[in-house]
Amino acid sequence: MKFYTLLNITAAAMVSLALPACHADNDELKHHHHGAEEEAEMEATGHNHGEIVLDPHMAEKMGVATEKVAPGVFSDVIHTSGAVVEAPGSTAVVPAPASGTVRFASGIVPGAKVGRGASIASISTSAVAGGNTNEAARLALAAAKAELDRVTPLHADGIVSTRDYNAARAAYDAARAAYSAGASSGVAKAPASGVISSLLVSDGAYVNAGDALAQIASSADMTLRADLPERYAAQAPALTSARVGFSSSDSLFTLTRSAAAVSATSTPGYVPVYFTFRSDGTIPVGAIADVYLLGRERGNVISVPVAAISEQQGNTFVFVRLDEDCYHKVPVKTGASDGARVEILTGLEPGAEVVISGATAVRLAESSGVVPEGHSHNH
Numbered sequence: 001m002k003f004y005t006l007l008n009i010t011a012a013a014m015v016s017l018a019l020p021a022c023h024a025d026n027d028e029l030k031h032h033h034h035g036a037e038e039e040a041e042m043e044a045t046g047h048n049h050g051e052i053v054l055d056p057h058m059a060e061k062m063g064v065a066t067e068k069v070a071p072g073v074f075s076d077v078i079h080t081s082g083a084v085v086e087a088p089g090s091t092a093v094v095p096a097p098a099s100g101t102v103r104f105a106s107g108i109v110p111g112a113k114v115g116r117g118a119s120i121a122s123i124s125t126s127a128v129a130g131g132n133t134n135e136a137a138r139l140a141l142a143a144a145k146a147e148l149d150r151v152t153p154l155h156a157d158g159i160v161s162t163r164d165y166n167a168a169r170a171a172y173d174a175a176r177a178a179y180s181a182g183a184s185s186g187v188a189k190a191p192a193s194g195v196i197s198s199l200l201v202s203d204g205a206y207v208n209a210g211d212a213l214a215q216i217a218s219s220a221d222m223t224l225r226a227d228l229p230e231r232y233a234a235q236a237p238a239l240t241s242a243r244v245g246f247s248s249s250d251s252l253f254t255l256t257r258s259a260a261a262v263s264a265t266s267t268p269g270y271v272p273v274y275f276t277f278r279s280d281g282t283i284p285v286g287a288i289a290d291v292y293l294l295g296r297e298r299g300n301v302i303s304v305p306v307a308a309i310s311e312q313q314g315n316t317f318v319f320v321r322l323d324e325d326c327y328h329k330v331p332v333k334t335g336a337s338d339g340a341r342v343e344i345l346t347g348l349e350p351g352a353e354v355v356i357s358g359a360t361a362v363r364l365a366e367s368s369g370v371v372p373e374g375h376s377h378n379h
Helices: 009-017 036-045 056-061 133-156 162-178 181-185 230-238 359-368
Strands: 065-068 072-085 091-095 100-104 119-124 187-189 194-199 212-217 221-229 241-246 252-257 270-278 288-301 303-305 310-312 315-321 326-331 333-337 341-346 353-357
Touching: 056 359, 072 230, 072 333, 091 187, 100 212, 119 212, 133 162, 221 230, 221 241, 221 288, 230 270, 230 288, 241 270, 252 270, 303 353, 315 359, 326 359, 353 359
Parallel strands: none
Antiparallel strands: 065 353, 072 221, 072 288, 091 212, 100 119, 119 187, 194 212, 221 270, 241 252, 241 288, 303 341, 310 315, 315 326, 315 353, 333 341
16 A cells, blocks of 8 residues: 655755744643653654644645544454455346457447447458358348249249248248348347446457357446455354455445355355445456455544555654644554554554645655754653
């Protein structure tokens, strides 16, 4: 997980030039008190009690935001992986109408919405070895129909025997069965309305008649299979929700456990747990997920957003705002993460004002190393 972003040199210069004085009022209330253990850790890691000064206008401009620490509810978390699987009856397959080279229609990409009967791809049979078999079937059908049309009135007049008439009729029926009007057009059409969940072949690839070209999620509801390690199987009934991240999205999805029970899996050592969610069309079947299974809730837990955590040289910190323009780097010990927030075991007390976004701006101000003379929250 990336906690920092790079800012340009101009931004860094603006921070270092805009360093006001720290306010001394209410110093005793706003100062973070460290125990002996934290003091030793700060000395060992080279971090002291020095304030970080950042002009409030600059902080606002660079997106610095804070949150007051308060105990709250936090769930037990099991961090695992999962994948989006097909829900029964929710996926339609687009077949190739003929053998040949496939060309997808404009705009046909994963996530695109299509209606029933919409053109998905065209099949070119010009490069098919042995010629266009469907065209040959069309010509055979035309010839068989012409022969049937010829013998039908002659059979009625008794000129052609019933045996010859039946043979012409059978030849026509066989030719009609061999010919596909859809294959003749070379156009693969959507069998149902929905969202393109995946393309199963590459544009320009050779396919055989009947090969699956694409999948359409005919329902917006999708299923996530989370792989629960067997050692946690006893906790499965309590896992009623999950937070899930996908590589194709910057957002975390909060999912609700589906009615499907825990079932057997072909993956040794894991038990599948299923969740349902409504897709926006950007998550295809087969997408791999980062899953935080949420279980029993615990009260009186201090936690901060994931973005509040900073790491330097193997140590974990948060930035605490002391007053309008002064900040302090505080070492913390973290516990579990549910994907959105991180449990803080030691280092923060209720009421502390933690930086939850724009931490890079505070880090730049810290690296400037400038503290106006006569302004300090140190004892």
